[in-house]
Amino acid sequence: MPPRSAPRPSRALGLAKEDFDFDQEIVQVRRQVKMVRTKLCFALPKGRKVREVPLPPSVAKAVWRHLDLFAPVPVTLLWDDPTPPQTAVEAKHRRPRTYNLMVTGRERKAINRNYFNSYVWKPALAEAGVIAPLEESAPDGARVWEPSREHGFHALRHFYASEQLEAGESVVSLARWLGHSDPGFTLRKYAHFLPRAGARGSTAIDAVFS
Structure with missing residues (x-):
């Protein structure tokens, strides 16, 4: 690998x-x-x-x-x-x-x-x-693209994980699907992909006191 x-x-x-x-x-x-x-x-x-x-x-x-x-x-x-x-x-x-x-x-x-x-x-x-776009090849004929680590193929995995967590899926299940042995690692790694996560907590409290 x-x-x-x-x-x-x-x-x-x-x-x-x-x-x-x-x-x-x-x-x-x-x-x-x-x-x-x-x-x-x-x-x-x-x-x-x-x-x-x-x-x-x-x-x-x-x-x-x-x-x-x-x-x-x-x-x-x-x-x-x-x-x-x-x-x-x-x-x-x-x-x-x-x-x-x-x-x-x-x-x-x-x-x-x-x-x-x-x-x-x-x-x-x-x-x-x-x-x-790739305008021309390097002198040795290699195809050289601009660095784009954040847009690597692995970004699809991040997208999947963040969407699952945002939808409320169990982090334990997600860890199993991703091949992580520790659900805590999954949560630590992908928690920053949850920009709207805090809104659910506020909505839950509003529902209790409304």
């Missing part, structure tokens, strides 16, 4: 059709597409925290639309470490696994998170006017 300062689309890029249970209205976070020494492999999510997250009907509808437009692609990668195994135990643990990925590249392969960030996420932000 990338360091904290890096973008984190790895889990989204590892989503497969079989992770969605439309009847139970849940999506299972069970893997990520991880890069190890320039090679991709499947691995457990960060902290090895497999979990189930609610799948709202509106999101399920969007997923179905995506499936209608883009058929899932079976992708096979080694598990956890793409380097050649040295022992029978390593060979068993790293054996190839195949999943029907929801998002793949033009060559119908798993996507490198760095490629996604530079060629998909940042261009989308520029198109939406969130960051400045």
Whole structure:
């Protein structure tokens, strides 16, 4: 998993059709597409925290639309470490696994998170006017965007957490969905995303004395 300062689309890029249970209205976070020494492999999510997250009907509808437009692609990668195994135990643990990925590249392969960030996420932000467009490449041919850590892919996670808390969802449930072992950490991390939270307390007291 990338360091904290890096973008984190790895889990989204590892989503497969079989992770969605439309009847139970849940999506299972069970893997990520991880890069190890320039090679991709499947691995457990960060902290090895497999979990189930609610799948709202509106999101399920969007997923179905995506499936209608883009058929899932079976992708096979080694598990956890793409380097050649040295022992029978390593060979068993790293054996190839195949999943029907929801998002793949033009060559119908798993996507490198760095490629996604530079060629998909940042261009989308520029198109939406969130960051400045990329006018030209660096001398070495690299695509260099303006620093925009606050607009990284991880911002979607912040948005989800803040909306859940603002709606009054239990911080214990939210911590479980985010993969946090300590609900207190979840509250400390996302409390500042609640600009209207104090208004609910005032409204509650007014209701008691009115």
